[in-house]
Each structure stands twice: as structure tokens, then as C-alpha cells.
Amino acid sequence: MSAPGEAAAGAAPGPAAGGGGAPGLRARLAGGDLGSAPVLVGLLAIWAAFWLANPRFLSAVNLTNLVLQIAATGTISVGLVLVLLLGEIDLSAGVLSGLSAAVMAALNVKAGWGGAASVAAGLGVGAAVGAFHGLWVARLRVPSFVVTLAGLLAWQGALLLTLGDSGTVNLGDAFIVSLAGTFFAPPLALTFGGVAVLGYAASAVVGRRRRAAAGLPAGPLAPAVARALAASAATVAAATAFALDRGLPLAALLFLGLLVAVETLLRQTRFGRHLFAVGGNAEAARRAGIRVRSVRVAAFSLAGALAAAGGILAASRLLAVNQSSGGGDVLLNAVAAAVIGGTSLFGGRGSAWSALLGALVIGSIANGMDLLALPSSVKFVVTGAVLLIAASVDALSRRETGRGGRR
Amino acid sequence: MAEATAGPLFELRGVEKRFGAVHALRGVDFEVRAGEVVALVGDNGAGKSTLVGVMSGTVPCDAGRITFGGRAVALRAPQDASALGVATVYQDLALCDELDIVANLFLGRELGRPAGPLGRLDEVAMEVRARELLDRLSVSVPSTRARVGGLSGGQRQSIAVARSMMGEPKVVLLDEPTAALGVAQTRQVLDLIRRLRSQGLGVVVISHNLADVFSVSDRIVVLRLGRRVATFETKSARDVDVVGAITGATEAGVALAGRGAA
Numbered sequence: 001m002s003a004p005g006e007a008a009a010g011a012a013p014g015p016a017a018g019g020g021g022a023p024g025l026r027a028r029l030a031g032g033d034l035g036s037a038p039v040l041v042g043l044l045a046i047w048a049a050f051w052l053a054n055p056r057f058l059s060a061v062n063l064t065n066l067v068l069q070i071a072a073t074g075t076i077s078v079g080l081v082l083v084l085l086l087g088e089i090d091l092s093a094g095v096l097s098g099l100s101a102a103v104m105a106a107l108n109v110k111a112g113w114g115g116a117a118s119v120a121a122g123l124g125v126g127a128a129v130g131a132f133h134g135l136w137v138a139r140l141r142v143p144s145f146v147v148t149l150a151g152l153l154a155w156q157g158a159l160l161l162t163l164g165d166s167g168t169v170n171l172g173d174a175f176i177v178s179l180a181g182t183f184f185a186p187p188l189a190l191t192f193g194g195v196a197v198l199g200y201a202a203s204a205v206v207g208r209r210r211r212a213a214a215g216l217p218a219g220p221l222a223p224a225v226a227r228a229l230a231a232s233a234a235t236v237a238a239a240t241a242f243a244l245d246r247g248l249p250l251a252a253l254l255f256l257g258l259l260v261a262v263e264t265l266l267r268q269t270r271f272g273r274h275l276f277a278v279g280g281n282a283e284a285a286r287r288a289g290i291r292v293r294s295v296r297v298a299a300f301s302l303a304g305a306l307a308a309a310g311g312i313l314a315a316s317r318l319l320a321v322n323q324s325s326g327g328g329d330v331l332l333n334a335v336a337a338a339v340i341g342g343t344s345l346f347g348g349r350g351s352a353w354s355a356l357l358g359a360l361v362i363g364s365i366a367n368g369m370d371l372l373a374l375p376s377s378v379k380f381v382v383t384g385a386v387l388l389i390a391a392s393v394d395a396l397s398r399r400e401t402g403r404g405g406r407r
Numbered sequence: 408m409a410e411a412t413a414g415p416l417f418e419l420r421g422v423e424k425r426f427g428a429v430h431a432l433r434g435v436d437f438e439v440r441a442g443e444v445v446a447l448v449g450d451n452g453a454g455k456s457t458l459v460g461v462m463s464g465t466v467p468c469d470a471g472r473i474t475f476g477g478r479a480v481a482l483r484a485p486q487d488a489s490a491l492g493v494a495t496v497y498q499d500l501a502l503c504d505e506l507d508i509v510a511n512l513f514l515g516r517e518l519g520r521p522a523g524p525l526g527r528l529d530e531v532a533m534e535v536r537a538r539e540l541l542d543r544l545s546v547s548v549p550s551t552r553a554r555v556g557g558l559s560g561g562q563r564q565s566i567a568v569a570r571s572m573m574g575e576p577k578v579v580l581l582d583e584p585t586a587a588l589g590v591a592q593t594r595q596v597l598d599l600i601r602r603l604r605s606q607g608l609g610v611v612v613i614s615h616n617l618a619d620v621f622s623v624s625d626r627i628v629v630l631r632l633g634r635r636v637a638t639f640e641t642k643s644a645r646d647v648d649v650v651g652a653i654t655g656a657t658e659a660g661v662a663l664a665g666r667g668a669a
Binding site for chain 1: 497501502503504505506510514515516517519523524525526527528531532534535538
């Protein structure tokens with residue numbers, strides 16, 4: 001799953017790419033709808049550069065490490081995508097991930113709760129805090145920037161309080177540790193990759209058949225086949241890389257599962273459609289009878305739960321929760337990942353896959369520079385530059401859209 | 408036009424509306440028949456938008472009698488109007504640019520199962536029905552899956568009108584449908600309004616553009632300072648008379664002429 005093609009293709013087709021009368025590439029370029037193309041090109045360029053500098057970058061061990069490194073931040077980023085789609089922001093996602101992990105750790109280690117129950121409680125804390133933020137934003141119309149900035153401060157305090165005097169809780173519970181520490185045997189990794197490829201191909205074929213049966217144009221076959229081939233190649237490559245190393249990490253599977261679940265929610269359910277509508281034009285959504293407030297609260301709540309999931313994955317990998325859990329550059333990397341991956345800061349445009357793509361870009365830069373033993377000063381500057389470029393692509397394509405239509 | 412012979416489909420009698428000290432509508436009568444385009448004209452502040460608000464249920468009137476298909480009805484909320492079959496297309500296009508045409512047409516009434524927020528969308532069924540609707544209205548778009556944000560102003564307005572048709576309405580209210588459109592795009596929208604008429608709908612159009620009004624309407628109703636001051640059959644109307652009614656010049660002229668004669 002560390003290969004890029006899958007992100008573009010593994011996703012259920014977006015609203016504008018129903019596989020059918022989707023506009024051609026030229027129209028999409030003119031319309032400012034570049035999709036994942038720029039970030040894919042960028043990711044391949046980054047990989048090529050690091051591979052030339054140090055061939056070990058594309059080794060099975062390192063690719064598996066890369067995936068383990070991005071799973072937690074990527075999960076937080078999936079939640080941020082939901083909030084960004086509304087045109088809002090959640091600055092508390094990083095700290096909230098730490099708080100949720102701390103609650104889980106405290107319940108498990110200090111209160112003696114079971115592993116699964118503690119994890120569920122951690123997720124519940126994330127969802128509840130997210131819903132709280134969402135209510136302030138939706139009901140009182142306080143800007144989400146302020147609400148979640150206040151949350152960033154307040155929940156940092158709650159994190160310190162939860163951890164107590166020692167400031168660190170070490171995790172030993174088998175279930176919690178297994179989240180990031182489990183690897184499925186190589187044959188299972190390959191089998192899973194094969195099933196994913198077949199499942200994707202089958203759903204694509206069924207989709208085309210249904211459209212044909214309904215008398216709808218099926219759309220050009222070549223791009224669909226190309227997408228499917230790219231996705232298959234990426235999946236097989238990822239599965240092979242896992243198989244050559246320790247096997248398929250459960251953390252990767254969880255991250256991927258959440259991605260698919262959120263993408264399905266966004267593209268194939270009423271809630272997802274309404275989320276895009278509220279983010280794109282809240283007044284139009286309201287007039288169409290959509291319950292705008294509920295959509296906002298639900299999105300913030302889901303984002304909180306996903307932040308908690310990311311924090312729990314990170315804690316499981318670190319085997320501990322401490323005062324800096326979820327702090328530092330966790331939030332910034334998660335926001336940057338979503339934006340680099342192609343989710344618009346202006347709302348109404350993006351996808352869950354952007355979290356994977358962006359997390360891969362940021363993770364690859366960090367990983368590659370560590371491999372080259374470059375100082376973190378360079379790392380920060382390069383990551384910042386990539387974020388600026390990605391946000392500029394978004395803003396420029398918005399401007400093109402404005403020219404093409406009216407806005 | 409030939410169908411516009413029966414009694415009024417949607418009729419308002421003696422409608423009054425006050426906003427505090429402002430007497431926005433003073434005993435206004437209004438009626439629209441099936442298969443008829445009525446243009447509602449008047450200067451700023453004449454009460455056009457308030458009257459359309461009363462018809463669409465967004466502005467409950469203080470007094471007056473409203474009948475729909477001959478039955479007395481009450482319009483207290485937009486839902487009342489849409490339940491009767493009165494659809495409104497707003498001036499500031501209520502479309503989501505980032506969604507495609509199908510998604511916009513079905514916004515808030517998506518097809519899919521089960522009901523509720525987690526219901527799975529039936530994209531194929533929605534697209535089939537969207538195509539039927541756009542074909543019926545002869546709205547031409549590059550693709551039913553094109554993003555609305557990438558369409559021309561005329562296409563966007565056509566999509567907004569088409570969306571109002573989703574509920575199979577009997578009366579459509581259009582508030583300044585051609586404002587901010589170019590010549591070709593205006594023609595597109597006016598053609599669409601004619602097609603609504605030919606399908607037996609009653610159409611009410613607010614417009615400032617008299618050329619459009621003369622081109623598309625069957626009757627012209629003029630409001631001034633909250634009163635209905637004149638009604639013209641478009642075929643036999645002269646635009647100088649309509650302008651006179653809008654500005655009040657005619658009344659003044661008549662009054663002067665009357666005094667001179669006396």
C-alpha cells in the first residue's frame with residue numbers, strides 16, 4: 001500500500017468520475033480539477049531522488065518502516081480531511097490524539113481495564129471532544145480556528161492531568177501492543193494483496209455493467225483499465241515489499257481499512273454527499289433541506305475519533321504515552337498531509353486518499369533525509385516548501401475554476 | 408399559450424404585508440394560470456420580491472386569500488408551498504460548485520437505500536433520472552457528471568431551474584433568472600422558460616430586463632409601491648406604457664390630462 005497508484009485508483013470513483021461521462025483530461029485541466037496527478041508525480045520524483053541518493057530507500061525493510069511511520073499521522077490526517085472538507089480546521093487533533101491515548105493508558109495501567117475496553121474508551125473520548133468542538137462551531141458559529149485552538153491548550157492540560165506526576169505511562173497490555181506490533185506472515189500479505197486487486201477489479205466491472213444496463217455511457221475504457229492496472233501494480237508491489245520484510249503490518253491494515261471506510265462514507269452515502277455540499281456552499285445545502293448543523297457536529301466528532309485512533313496507534317508503536325504524545329509536529333504534519341494530498345483548505349473538495357498520499361510524501365521526505373543523515377533543519381525547510389507548493393496548486397486551480405465558471 | 412384559458416391555477420387576493428413601518432404589499436391581487444408565463448415587474452422596493460416570498464412561503468402574508476387549484480390554502484413555510492407544487496429558483500444560484508450536475512439536481516433528496524444519513528447512494532438511478540429530466544427540458548450540458556463550478560452562467564441557471572423541476576411542481580417562481588447573463592446565455596434560459604410553459608406549468612418571472620419580459624411572457628403585472636398598478640397582455644403592450652406604469656409617469660400623466668380636460 002505504499003505505492004501511489006493505488007491511492008488514485010483504489011478509491012471508489014469520485015463524484016466527477018463516475019466511470020461514465022466523466023470529463024476528459026483536457027477538460028479537467030481547464031476546469032482546474034487536477035485530482036491526484038500533481039502529488040503522484042511529486043511523490044514519484046521524491047522517491048526517485050532518494051533512491052538515486054541511497055538505493056536502500058526503496059528496500060523492503062525501509063518501505064515497511066515508512067508505512068509504520070506514517071500510519072498514526074495518516075490516521076489523524078484522515079479525520080482532518082473530514083473537517084477540511086467543511087472548510088473548517090481542527091488544530092486540536094494532535095493534542096487530542098495524545099489525550100485519547102493517555103486516557104486509554106491510564107484506564108489500562110492504572111485502573112486495570114482490559115485492553116479492548118481501554119481502546120474503546122480512548123476512541124470515545126476523541127469522539128466526545130470532537131462533538132463538543134463541533135457543537136461550538138455549528139451552534140454558536142465561533143470560528144473553528146478559535147474553538148480548536150482553545151481545545152489545543154485545554155486538552156494539553158487534560159493530557160498532563162491524566163498522565164499524573166510521572167508524566168509517562170508505559171504500556172504492556174498484549175492487545176494494545178499488538179495493534180502496531182503484529183505482522184501477518186508473508187503468504188497472508190500476498191493473499192491480501194491479491195484479494196484487494198480482485199475485489200477492486202470486480203467492483204469496477206460490476207459498476208460498468210450496471211451503467212451499461214441502465215443505458216448510461218460507460219466512459220472511456222482505456223483510463224479505467226490504466227487506473228486498475230496501476231492500482232494492481234501498486235498493491236502487488238506493496239504486498240511484495242511487506243512479504244520480503246516482516247510481513248503485512250496490522251497497523252497498515254488498520255490505516256487502510258479506515259481510509260476505505262471514510263472514502264466509502266464520503267462518496268457513497270448521503271452523509272458524505274451532504275458533507276461536500278455543506279463545505280462547498282452551506283447556504284445552498286441549507287436551502288436543499290440538509291441539516292447543516294448535524295453534518296458539522298458529526299464531521300468534527302468523527303475527526304476526533306480518528307485523531308484518537310491515530311494517537312492509540314502511535315502509543316502502541318512507542319509502547320508508552322508521555323507528555324509530548326501528540327505534540328510537536330504531529331498536528332502540522334497531519335494537516336500538511338491532507339493538503340499536500342489534494343484536500344482543499346477552502347472546503348468542498350478532497351478525499352480520504354489525500355491523507356495517504358500526503359502522509360507518504362511527508363513521511364518519505366522525513367524517512368529519506370534520515371537515511372541520508374541530513375539534519376532536521378533541512379527536513380523542516382523541505383517539508384515546508386512542499387506544503388507551500390501543494391497549497392499553491394490548490395489555490396491556483398481554484399482561480400482557474402473561477403475563470404471557467406462563475407464564482 | 409393556448410392552454411392558458413382555464414381559471415387561475417394559483418391565485419392571491421388582497422394580500423397585505425407589513426415589515427414594521429414599511430407597508431410592502433397593499434391589497435395585491437395576483438394570479439397565474441397553467442401554461443402561462445407571467446412577468447412581475449416594478450422598480451426597486453415595489454414589492455416584487457415580497458410577493459414572490461409570499462407565494463414561495465418564505466414570507467407569510469398578514470392578510471389576503473390564497474387559492475391553489477381553486478382550493479383555499481395557507482402558506483406559512485416553504486414546505487407548504489413545495490407541498491402544493493410551487494417551486495422557487497433563487498436569484499443567487501443555490502448550487503454547490505464542487506458537486507457534479509447529478510449531485511446538485513438531487514441535493515437533499517438523494518436516491519438510495521436505506522433512508523437516513525448512512526444510506527448508500529444509487530448513482531446509476533440518479534443519473535438516469537437526471538438525464539431524462541435534462542432531455543425533457545432540452546438543457547444541454549457537456550456531461551451529467553460535469554462539475555457545476557465549471558459550467559457557464561446560462562448552464563448553471565438552467566441546472567438551477569431543472570432542479571426546481573425535481574419535485575414535479577405545477578408553478579415555478581424565478582427571481583431575476585437572467586441577471587448577470589450574457590446574450591447567448593440569456594437566450595438559453597428564456598428558451599428553457601418557454602419549455603416549462605409548453606409543459607403546462609405556470610411560470611412567474613421577476614425581471615428588470617424589459618426585453619426579456621417582452622420576449623418570454625404572456626402577461627405583464629406591474630407593481631409600484633406595494634400596489635398592483637397595471638396589467639398588460641404582452642402581445643398588445645407597448646414598452647413605453649409598461650415603463651410608464653413602473654415609474655408612475657402614466658398615472659401622473661393621466662391625472663394631468665384629467666385636470667386639463669376638467
